[in-house]
Amino acid sequence: MEFNFGEKMKSLRKKRDLTQEQLAEYFGVSFQAVSKWETNAAYPDISLIPIIANFYGVTADELLGVNITKAKKKKEEYIQSCWDLQHEWKLLEAVELARKACYEFPGDLELLENLSFWLHQASGITPSFLNEAIEISNTILTESTDTMIRNTATLRLCYCYNDKGDKGKALEYARQLPNFAQSSQFIISRLGLVPANTQMFIKMYYDALAEVILKYEGDKIEILKNLLIMQKIIHGENMCDQHFYAYLYNTAIACEYLNLNDNDIALDYLETAFEHAEKFLKYNDGDKYQSTFLKDYESRPHSSWSRGAIEDFLDKSNDSIYDTVRDEPRFIALLDRAK
16 A cells, blocks of 8 residues: 555544644644645655654654665665576566666666666677666766775676676676675685584585686696596585586596597597486485585575586587597497487
């Protein structure tokens, strides 16, 4: 139901058993002014709002019909609904829902940040979204004094400019972020401030380290083999969602051997990659790792992925890198299994 300020004022006055004339005297206005307040023909001067609220023993928000708890819940629902759409890979719908939230709560920086996030996520579909995400992030940096929101906006600018190919600008913003030793995750885990979150931090560190290692300049085959070892140490034999990355790493090793014209070893790694692709397909949502470090830590659900490893294999099977083994019975057998 739409909030009626006049009805609220009238109700509060009657609860105090006051006449319009008495109320007018309390607030130093004419009784005609009070009458206009109660019929929505006019509203009190903004300077009177806290005085009226204090007089009736209510908050200014309550007096004006602003339900903070309800508004907070609605904002949380908007943000969660965007993530639900992402799980169905409906990125454009998530953008539109984020826009709707910003329209309903104009100027809310948290919802603006949410919109910039989904614009960036959907920029692969609509490239112009990158510029809009940058504009919103700069607005947040101008208007917000909240460190967390400012850092998030700065991080978004790093990714957006990197995606635009402007490495210099991305680096400029990256240097404004706290260094690793100052990050909350490192300090919390290093000092043991939240022991229950140790596994979460280990998982976070591994994911970040894996990304950095993949960009390390050196013997790619040796790097990837060592990454596979590290992956198994952290996650254990039952790798659950990590089978997707094991598929990618083994596929990358296979491609390196194809470049070296060592087709037999390349096919060995392709077969291993495909085994991981099948295991990725078969793990259940809610499955947990059983390693020393992540025992009983729940893996990501399938809905977190846009597609499976087998679909990825079929998509890439036509790449020219596989031309030298395309007629090999072992490669043909893998394609048959995939199909």
